Each structure stands twice: as C-alpha cells, then as structure tokens.
Amino acid sequence: MTHPSTPGRTLSVVLAGGGTAGHISPLLAIAGAIVDQRPGTRITAVGTEAGMETRLVPAAGYTLRTIDRVPMPRRPSIDLVKLPVRLVRAVRQARAIVAEAGADVVVGVGGYVSTPVYLAAWSRRVPVVIHEANARPGIANRVGARIAATVAVAFEGTGLADAVLVGMPMRRSIADLDRAAERGSARASLGLDPDRPTLIVTGGSSGAASVNRAVAGAVPALVAAGVQVLHITGRGKPVLDGDGSRLTLEGYHQVEFVDGMERVYAAADLLVARAGAATVSEVSAVGVPAVLVPLPHGNGEQRLNAAGLVEAGGALLVEDADLGPDWIRREALPLLADPARLATMSAASRAQGVRDGDRRMAGLVLAAAEDKR
Incomplete structure (x- = not known):
C-alpha cells in the first residue's frame, strides 16, 4: 500500500x-x-x-x-x-x-x-x-x-x-490582526470617524431582533454622548424609526452585513455580540473588549462559550432579557468613556486568545x- x-x-x-x-x-x-x-x-x-x-x-x-x-x-x-x-x-x-x-x-x-x-x-x-x-x-x-x-x-x-x-x-486575516495598526483604515472603510469612541453591534449574519431593539432605544443617548455606533442589523432586519422609516441619526450607522469581520474588530472600541463559539474565539484572539449576549434558547452552549473570557475580565456577559436601552446607557456608555478600563479588558481578552x-x-x-x- x-x-x-x-x-x-x-x-x-x-x-x-x-x-x-x-x-x-x-x-x-x-x-x-x-x-x-x-x-x-x-x-x-x-x-x-x-x-x-x-x-x-x-x-x-x-x-x-x-x-x-x-x-x-x-x-x-x-x-x-x-x-x-x-x-x-x-x-x-x-x-x-x-x-x-x-x-x-x-x-x-x-x-x-x-x-x-x-x-x-x-x-x-x-x-x-x-x-x-x-x-x-x-x-x-x-x-x-x-x-x-x-x-x-x-x-x-x-x-x-x-x-x-x-x-x-x-x-x-483575523488571527494575525493588529487592531491598533489597522484601526484608522478599518474605520475609514466602514465610513466611521477615526477619532470618536466607537460601539459596534452585531447579531450575526441573521441578526438578533432583541439586540437590535435594545440598541435602537439607546442610540439617542449614545450619540448625544459623542459615541458613534455601527449597527450590523442582519439581512432584512433594518432598524426603523417611529414613522416606519430607517432610523437615522448623526453618528449612527446601520448596515445589514459587513464583509470581513477583521475590519469590525479593528474599528471597535467595544463590541456587542452573541456568544457563538467563533465570535468568542475571534474576540479573544484579537483582544477586542466585548459585551456578550448569549442566545436565550438552545442548549446553553453560548453561555458556556463565554464563561472563560468573562471570568478572565475580557468581556461582560448580559442575559438577553436584561439587555435593554437602560442597561446600555448604564453599563456600556460609561465603559466607552473609560479608555483605561477598555485597555485592561483588551489585554485580558488577548491573553485568552488562541x-x-x-x-x-x-x-x-x-x-x-x-x-x-
């Protein structure tokens, strides 16, 4: 043979x-x-x-x-x-x-x-x-x-x-990402201001309706505080204003999909995302501070996926039912205004990465x- x-x-x-x-x-x-x-x-x-x-x-x-x-x-x-x-x-x-x-x-x-x-x-x-x-x-x-x-x-x-x-x-392109070196070009490619604190939200390719609702409710407070938001809503799931039109505010950008998540990781000061295995692993590999929101159904694997990174201090975990506009205003907004805490989270996250x-x-x-x- x-x-x-x-x-x-x-x-x-x-x-x-x-x-x-x-x-x-x-x-x-x-x-x-x-x-x-x-x-x-x-x-x-x-x-x-x-x-x-x-x-x-x-x-x-x-x-x-x-x-x-x-x-x-x-x-x-x-x-x-x-x-x-x-x-x-x-x-x-x-x-x-x-x-x-x-x-x-x-x-x-x-x-x-x-x-x-x-x-x-x-x-x-x-x-x-x-x-x-x-x-x-x-x-x-x-x-x-x-x-x-x-x-x-x-x-x-x-x-x-x-x-x-x-x-x-x-x-x-993700595993070898240098966030600091790529931040400027990543933000430019996504239509973002290079210097403003940046929150990026994603529910995955199919989107997450509960996450979308929570972020939409917090957008006015976020942009009023000088934070720019890139909201990746998922295909066919635009965030609408009260009159049924797409929500538009200065500093708020919504897209259905981004090709090349390495640009998202480089551009974000803070990421809000589901706790899928790939997301948790990529977040820790590149060292981006994150708020992880496990799926409320299934067999509980997303909560387990996030556990090690959360315990190490690289991410926060919030249950889907608890993520609302108030939580974002109370927890995410102060975090975005605290570069030292974000840097500590980033280092803790990257230390967990493979x-x-x-x-x-x-x-x-x-x-x-x-x-x-």
Whole structure:
C-alpha cells in the first residue's frame, strides 16, 4: 500500500460540515492550513444543498459535494420517525464521496452533514478527526467522538473523552490582526470617524431582533454622548424609526452585513455580540473588549462559550432579557468613556486568545493520515 507520506503521492482530505458560518468558517480555515502544510493536498468538502457552503466553499477554491440533510431531533417528532431512512440514504451518499475521493482522512466540524460522513468513513476504515467548536458539544460530534481517531476542541470542559485543546481555526486575516495598526483604515472603510469612541453591534449574519431593539432605544443617548455606533442589523432586519422609516441619526450607522469581520474588530472600541463559539474565539484572539449576549434558547452552549473570557475580565456577559436601552446607557456608555478600563479588558481578552487553531488542527489531520495503514 502506498503510504500518505510517499513523495509524489497526493493526499486526499474530506471535510464535513455546513449550514452556518459557524461550521463553514473553521472548515475553510482547516482546509487552508492543511494545504499550507502539505501543498497539493486534494480537498473535498461535503455539505448540503441548503447551506451557506454552496456559496462559500467554491468561492474558497475547493470542491463541494452534497448529501441529503439529516436533522438530529432532540425530542419525539416526525423527523425522529424519518431518521433511520434518511440516515441510511445519507450514509450511502457519503460513502460514495469518500470512496471517489480516495480519502486518507475525514475531518468533521459538526452539524447535520457530519454524522453520515463520520459513519461512512468508519465503515471504510478511514480515520476521522473531529473539531468541536462549542463548550457544549452537539449531537453529531458526540456520536462521532466515539469512532474518531482524534477529537479536538476549542474550549476546555466539553466532556468529550481524550479531547485535545486546539482553539478555534479562523482566517489568518483575523488571527494575525493588529487592531491598533489597522484601526484608522478599518474605520475609514466602514465610513466611521477615526477619532470618536466607537460601539459596534452585531447579531450575526441573521441578526438578533432583541439586540437590535435594545440598541435602537439607546442610540439617542449614545450619540448625544459623542459615541458613534455601527449597527450590523442582519439581512432584512433594518432598524426603523417611529414613522416606519430607517432610523437615522448623526453618528449612527446601520448596515445589514459587513464583509470581513477583521475590519469590525479593528474599528471597535467595544463590541456587542452573541456568544457563538467563533465570535468568542475571534474576540479573544484579537483582544477586542466585548459585551456578550448569549442566545436565550438552545442548549446553553453560548453561555458556556463565554464563561472563560468573562471570568478572565475580557468581556461582560448580559442575559438577553436584561439587555435593554437602560442597561446600555448604564453599563456600556460609561465603559466607552473609560479608555483605561477598555485597555485592561483588551489585554485580558488577548491573553485568552488562541491564534493558531487552524495550524494545530492541520497537524492533527496530517498525523492521522500518516498513521493510516
């Protein structure tokens, strides 16, 4: 058998994950680091027809193959009844992809698409390497961890056996960001004043209605105090004034989306955001002071994601129900007027950051491929 390290042999890596940016971004970061460490590696990504991967993976220059989406219901439902048939069909599709790719190793980042690919790899005796982004693992990775050669995590305390802490794989433009050096150009590119205290608010690509309402109510006080606000509202979720028109005030800027979050991190004196795993990891990698607002539903993973950074003093945590205009006026406004406290938070945040998660993951993936016999 030809060994993966044989000179001239093309290594084949299949990566599974999709649906949201939270899965696709680390997947692409891992792929890029693998190719950097082993040029010429053939990358095949597996997703579904319904996810963001249909746009983002080809744009990054990688081959995308799709399988059927297999929801993993947490409680009795029609999806639970349909699960066995759906799973068998998706595993069959994934087996064909793994075989055609001649995969030396399969890498999964969780989500609906990953379980069938893990099972397909296991059935073909292809090693599986898993990355779990959240402090509380999802169903797919809890299942996959039982058959994986290596399990890597972004946060301590996931409960996954023999997990290796690697941090979050992220784009180098974020991991290598020098906020101070890039602040001026980032603010200019976002249409912001280079010298005013700057609050940036984001609820993620889909937006967060409760966060939007809280910020909208606090905007008059913020701009009156000399703070400029960049409000990333989410697609199709503009913030409206009382007469139904878009809210406009001098110093308040609302956009639905920003391409390149490194510009946001560089421009912000303070960031208000959800506590998704990628956001928490990126905030700490670049050292931006943050107010983290965990999702009020789900399995509580966002609160756990934020816990270490909050405990270290790099971020404040506020529950979704408590975030209102009064809280922003009472807590965020004084913080924005206190450069020394912001600097302390920034240093504490950056000290928690892991900036080479992509490279650590690539090393684990290549080691698993080398161990294959």
